[in-house]
Amino acid sequence: MNTLTFPILKLLSDGKFHSGEAIATQFNVSRTSVWNALQYAEKLGVEVFSVRGRGYKLPQPVTLLDEQLILRTIGEQGNWLSLEIHDHLASTNSHLMQNVSAQRHATCVAANLQTQGRGRRGRSWQAGLGSSLTFSLLWRFQCGAAALSGLSLAIGVALMRALHILGIQQAQLKWPNDILIDREKLAGILIEVQGDMDGPSTAVIGIGINLHLPENIKKQIDQPVTDLNSVSNQSIDPNLLLSILLVQLANVLKEFEQNGLMNLSGEWTKHHAYHLQQVRMLMPDGREVHGIVQGITEDGTLLVETESGLQKFISGEISVRGV
Ligand code: BTN
Numbered sequence: 001m002n003t004l005t006f007p008i009l010k011l012l013s014d015g016k017f018h019s020g021e022a023i024a025t026q027f028n029v030s031r032t033s034v035w036n037a038l039q040y041a042e043k044l045g046v047e048v049f050s051v052r053g054r055g056y057k058l059p060q061p062v063t064l065l066d067e068q069l070i071l072r073t074i075g076e077q078g079n080w081l082s083l084e085i086h087d088h089l090a091s092t093n094s095h096l097m098q099n100v101s102a103q104r105h106a107t108c109v110a111a112n113l114q115t116q117g118r119g120r121r122g123r124s125w126q127a128g129l130g131s132s133l134t135f136s137l138l139w140r141f142q143c144g145a146a147a148l149s150g151l152s153l154a155i156g157v158a159l160m161r162a163l164h165i166l167g168i169q170q171a172q173l174k175w176p177n178d179i180l181i182d183r184e185k186l187a188g189i190l191i192e193v194q195g196d197m198d199g200p201s202t203a204v205i206g207i208g209i210n211l212h213l214p215e216n217i218k219k220q221i222d223q224p225v226t227d228l229n230s231v232s233n234q235s236i237d238p239n240l241l242l243s244i245l246l247v248q249l250a251n252v253l254k255e256f257e258q259n260g261l262m263n264l265s266g267e268w269t270k271h272h273a274y275h276l277q278q279v280r281m282l283m284p285d286g287r288e289v290h291g292i293v294q295g296i297t298e299d300g301t302l303l304v305e306t307e308s309g310l311q312k313f314i315s316g317e318i319s320v321r322g323v
Contacts (some may be wrong), residue, residue, distance in 0.1 A: 004029060006035035006087035006112075007131065008056075015061030017054045020112060036066050044088065046129045057149055059214065059221075060131030063237055064112050073243035081246060082107040090116040092136040093190055093206035100202050103138050108246060110260050111133035117208060120190055122248075123206045126217050131227075133238045136206040137246070139253055143200035146149065149314070150193050150261040150300030155205055157264045158252040161244040162305040166236060168228065172273035175302045176284050176295075179209075180273050184211055184226035207245070211238060269295050279304065281313055 010021055020031045027034070038048050038056060049057045067085040071078055089095050089111040096109055114134040117125030127134050142149065156173045163179070165170040171178050179187035187209040195201025210227035216224060228236045255263060258314045269275055274293045281289040281304060291306035302313040 002040040004033060005044075006041045008037050009036065009041055009058075009087075009268045010064060012048065012056060012058045013062045013064055013130075015058055017051070017057045019055035019136075020095070021055075023056070046112060046113065047216075058129070060130075060212070061136045063239065064130070065110055065133075065242065066239055069239045070243050073240060074247060077247055077250075078243075080106050080250060084109045086111045088113045088115065089164070090114070091118050091206075092134055093118060093192055093204050096204045097194070100138070100204070103202075105138070105140045106250070108135055109138075110242060114208075118190060118206070118210075119188055125188065125190075126213075126220050127208065128214060128217055130211065130238075131213050131217055132211055133207075133209045133241055135242060136204050137249055138202060138204050140200060140202050141195075141257060142200050143257075144197045145193045145195050145201045146197045147194055147199075148191075148201060148203060148259070150298065151203060151205075151256060152189050152294065153261060153268050153300045154252050154256040154264050155189050155191070155249065157267050157271075158160050158245065158248040159189070159209075160267070161252075162241070162248045165244050165248075166232070166241065167234075168232060170231065171271075173268060173271045174273050175296070176300060177273045181226050181231050182212055183273065184224040186226050186228070186231070205249070209241065211236065261296070261300060265296055265298060272296075 004027060007027060011018055011023060020034050023034045024031045025028060037071060041048055047059055049059065058239040065085045067083055071083060082175065082220045086109065092111050092114060096103060111134050113129045114127050117127055117134055119125045153176060156177045159179050161174060170181050171186060174180050177189040178185055187207065190206040192204045193201055210225060213225060213227045252264065278292055283289065289306055289311065291304035292304050294303040294310065296302055304311050304313060
């Protein structure tokens with residue numbers, strides 16, 4: 001850990017050159033300390049250009065998360081929220097899951113740089129500084145873990161609402177909880193639940209949204225991906241995105257607590273990229289089942305009409321591919 005690294009990265013977030021000397025003077029340290037701090041940034045995977053005679057710069061300007069700005073943007077509607085913005089975390093989900101019982105209800109933890117992001121089915125979530133909005137929200141439920149099977153679909157609805165508010169009308173859902181644009185992945189949701197099957201229970205809802213993926217990160221991802229920068233004609237401030245999302249998440253979570261998916265399933269289906277489409281379901285044992293998506297049930301199960309009749313697929317067990 002180098003305590004100078006993030007203060008310097010904040011200075012460099014304007015995307016302009018800053019000389020080693022000017023940075024050293026600003027932080028009252030030696031130029032070697034500046035160099036060491038930026039070496040540590042490189043170790044964390046942050047690319048920093050260093051040009052003799054000009055100094056250091058990031059490949060492009062980066063908008064960092066700002067706790068006060070987010071709280072101001074949410075305004076009074078945010079009274080329920082405990083917000084923590086970290087410069088760097090291995091994983092926002094792991095951070096909350098490490099000590100679930102000590103956390104307050106409705107704690108949101110976001111990281112400007114998440115280095116060991118986790119995805120569903122043992123995958124990783126690749127992110128660099130400013131390339132992805134990465135955060136987790138801890139929510140306590142009276143009901144047990146068994147009643148939360150449809151939660152990830154409800155969260156998908158909150159994401160769709162937030163993206164629509166920001167003018168990203170083309171976003172779609174992919175069962176159980178990916179967000180796609182033109183069949184390329186924009187965002188993912190990882191929900192981890194702790195508690196008894198019949199209650200109470202706590203969910204840590206982790207969300208990653210690609211903002212501006214550099215080529216080196218795209219290359220490490222084994223599926224077609226996109227980012228907001230490629231699909232929106234205006235640049236989207238992650239502070240605004242997180243503020244809007246948190247309000248939409250709270251709305252949807254309250255609705256889900258009351259009625260489960262009952263009042264959300266119609267909206268979910270409307271945005272499902274594969275509704276009434278021919279799909280291939282990939283089973284954990286490698287088998288494939290072909291059929292036409294018919295919809296979802298109130299516990300988030302996907303209904304597919306196959307050769308052998310209507311089959312139900314439970315979230316987390318299979319993956320859907322278009323044919
Ligand atoms: C997936 O599509 O497989 C789910 C990806 C979830 C990624 C987010 S980023 C913030 C939170 N912290 C993590 O370690 N993972 C989730």
